[in-house]
Amino acid sequence: MALGKRRSERQGEFWVAVTDLSSGPRHVFYEKLNAILAEADFDDFAEELCEPYYADGGRPSTC
Template identity: 45%
Template sequence: MRRDEGVQEDLIAVWSEIPRSPGHAFYDKLQKLLRDAGFDAFVEDLCKPYYAAKMGAPSLPPGRYFRMHMVGYFEGIDSERGITWRCADSFSLRDFLRLSSREKVPDHSWLSKTRAR
């Protein structure tokens, strides 16, 4: 019963220590193009009449909404559930959607509600 042979390693994986792939070249270039063109500010101004100033839970940002539909278009996904699943499954798509490591991918019902507006 020799217990002094070694020390148990940490059991917690820190987010910053998890290896990341370089990303998806297409979505990285598209992201740069959208940022350089001021896409988010443009669609926020365009969609402003359809959003309440303050009411209930925070809305899905228009830039994220349109980016999710771009993913669906470019990857041939025609259902909102499929788009949500695909975006939640990929770190590079989470980066494209401008989500932090702690934010969740918007649920398909958010996409449906926003589309209904």
């Protein structure tokens, strides 16, 4: 059989809206961890800690 000679059917479009997806059950550990981190303002702490290592204008372009 030669390469490129097989006839194949085209795959139809596959699209699922995010709103149609169901979310799975959450784990209690991560729910409590997120609550504790939010209460301690961990996001703000981590952003301030990492801020000196980020460029003022964001990441350089890849183009």
